[in-house]
Amino acid sequence: MAALPSGKHDVFQAIADPTRREVLRLLVDREMPVTAITGHFAMTRTAVSKHLRILSEAGLVKERKVGRETRYRLEPQPLQELRGWLQYYERFWENKMSALQRLVEAEDGPEGE
Amino acid sequence: MAALPSGKHDVFQAIADPTRREVLRLLVDREMPVTAITGHFAMTRTAVSKHLRILSEAGLVKERKVGRETRYRLEPQPLQELRGWLQYYERFWENKMSALQRLVEAEDGPEGE
DNA sequence: AGTATAGGACACCATATGGTTTCGTGTCAA
DNA sequence: TTGACACGAAACCATATGGTGTCCTATACT
Structure with missing residues (x-):
């Protein structure tokens, strides 16, 4: 029932933050590297990176390394x-x-x- | 569009906590006073009361004073x-x-x- | 009147959360 | 090979969060 806990954060917590909900929107139609995502927010790349980790723990995004960048994509199933x-x-x-x-x-x- | 903000907590935050989700379940089919709600949890009445305030700010519960008790009921619209x-x-x-x-x-x- | 019950208000506490800066490492480009 | 870029890791910080205990007031019971 608990849908494979890939971390300590669940879906309910993950979507509680407005920034993270915006990130999900950004990733709806395309895969994006961290810096590109950061460009849409008034915060540092590190902060965005933390949000991405939480989303990842909830299973809502998946990452893929491409050269020196890490591209994130939406994973809506959770x-x-x-x-x-x-x-x-x-x-x-x-x-x-x-x-x-x-x-x-x-x-x-x-x-x- | 922002659905009348009755406080600083929104729906997304309100349902992020498991205890609060349980409280909502309890209130689905009946109105309940604080002490009765507290009976279902391993925490103090004060703690439950705080959760109820957050749910209330999000508009998910409504309170009604009846004698010396405050009865809460579910308000699912939000x-x-x-x-x-x-x-x-x-x-x-x-x-x-x-x-x-x-x-x-x-x-x-x-x-x- | 006097006591018990319901519950909010307040002060307090530990940990989580959301952010920062600095640093290190891997990868791409000259 | 030297430098720039992408990113994670770590240390740090202020505030939010979830909980506690104590106290106060209002209502009910007898």
């Missing part, structure tokens, strides 16, 4: 855990159900968790 | 922001698309949001 978590709550806001209605749905719901 | 964020990435893991395919999908995508 977001499925987040999606699964969210799905549990989705039905609750859809029709602004009451607590009682939620209770019924929760027990009666079409879950396979 | 999770929609998370869902919107996630949806952007959903298409990327569905069929393990390549970066190029993702690029095309991202620009050309079948959006109706």
